[in-house]
Amino acid sequence: MPKASSAKGQPGDRKGQAGAPTGADRQGEPLKRQTDIARAAALIADPSRARILKCLADGRALPASALAGEAGVGAATASAHLAKLVEGELVTVKEQGRHRYYRLAGPDVSAALESLALIAPPLAITSLKQSNRTNALHRSRTCYDHLAGQLGVALMRTLLERHVLTGHDGIHRPKEAVRDRPSAYGRDIHYELTDEGRVQLAELGVDTDQLPPRRPAVRYCVDWSEHQHHLAGGLGAVLTARLFDLGWVRWGASPRVVHLTDEGAVGLERSLGLVLSD
Numbered sequence: 089m090p091k092a093s094s095a096k097g098q099p100g101d102r103k104g105q106a107g108a109p110t111g112a113d114r115q116g117e118p119l120k121r122q123t124d125i126a127r128a129a130a131l132i133a134d135p136s137r138a139r140i141l142k143c144l145a146d147g148r149a150l151p152a153s154a155l156a157g158e159a160g161v162g163a164a165t166a167s168a169h170l171a172k173l174v175e176g177e178l179v180t181v182k183e184q185g186r187h188r189y190y191r192l193a194g195p196d197v198s199a200a201l202e203s204l205a206l207i208a209p210p211l212a213i214t215s216l217k218q219s220n221r222t223n224a225l226h227r228s229r230t231c232y233d234h235l236a237g238q239l240g241v242a243l244m245r246t247l248l249e250r251h252v253l254t255g256h257d258g259i260h261r262p263k264e265a266v267r268d269r270p271s272a273y274g275r276d277i278h279y280e281l282t283d284e285g286r287v288q289l290a291e292l293g294v295d296t297d298q299l300p301p302r303r304p305a306v307r308y309c310v311d312w313s314e315h316q317h318h319l320a321g322g323l324g325a326v327l328t329a330r331l332f333d334l335g336w337v338r339w340g341a342s343p344r345v346v347h348l349t350d351e352g353a354v355g356l357e358r359s360l361g362l363v364l365s366d
Contacts, residue, residue: 131176132204136161137169141178145198146344147233149182149189158343195320198232202271202312224345226313228337234309234324235337239348239364241314243327246362252285253306258317260310271312273320279306281323292359294330299323 132138136159143158144150156166170190173179178197181190192198213219228239235243247253256277260268267275286296299305299322307321319327331337336352339345348356348364356362 127176128178128200131173131178132201134169136165137173140166140169140173141192141197141201143343144179144190144192145201145232146230146339147192147195147198149191151187151189155190192232195232199272199309202231202309203269206271206312221342221345224340224342224347228346228348229344230328230346231309231311231318231320234318234320234328235331235346236309236311236318237313239337239346240318241311241316242362242364243356243360244308244317244319246356246360247285247319250285250288250360251282252288253279253319254282255279256317258308260315260317268310270310270315272310274308274310274317277308277317279308281306288360289327292327292330293334294323294327296323299326 132141139159140155143155152166152170153163155170156163159166159169161169170179170181174181174190177193179190180193181188183189211218213222226237228235229237231240234240241258244253244258248256248258256279260270265276268277281296289296296305304321306319306323308317309320310316311318318324328337331352334352334355335349336355337346337348340347353364
């Protein structure tokens, strides 16, 4: 299987010593453009808005009342924060009858939040509830609209072992990585969906000919807690949605946390041979 290889510096190029990529090389095109990073950072910097964004990071659309409760602020304050986030294009809003539902503007916003989490100081765990939530996030969570954590990584590993996907072994190796980094979309590896994989996924009820348009079909993220790859892109979103539809995973009480159901454990073992250790 191909491995990511470190780029070697060339005379006259703009990379640092030993071929270390510059910030623009690591992050891709956005840093090469004139972008207002300060404006986006200011929106995220407010603690209440940060809690709202974290609550929306699982890709769901939620009403202002639920977001106010998660942020620990009143309805009027939450509405003011949400208006700023919508104006700043970090959040979108959709009206349904008398209610307004808010969601992240897209997976790039979720990826940015994940990246900030890498450099942010950890919150002190002062209660059993916080400890349980942290453990639950490591076990299984969503990364915008696809599975992450131990469950997401195990699913990716199983898809590779069963030849549903090809291209790599799914393990992140920092010393070999060129552009890949934890808590972000991967760029070094090219995964492909196999014909055999299409058949296996069809048996699970996933039609790979009907993946969401305007986004890569197969993509991966470097999981921040497991330091391995989990499946993203259109296929990751559709497969995750299918697992919810089957009742094999369900939402937890905390934002982004998902739980594998007993039915799901049996179903994943029978359909894909995926067995999670306790």
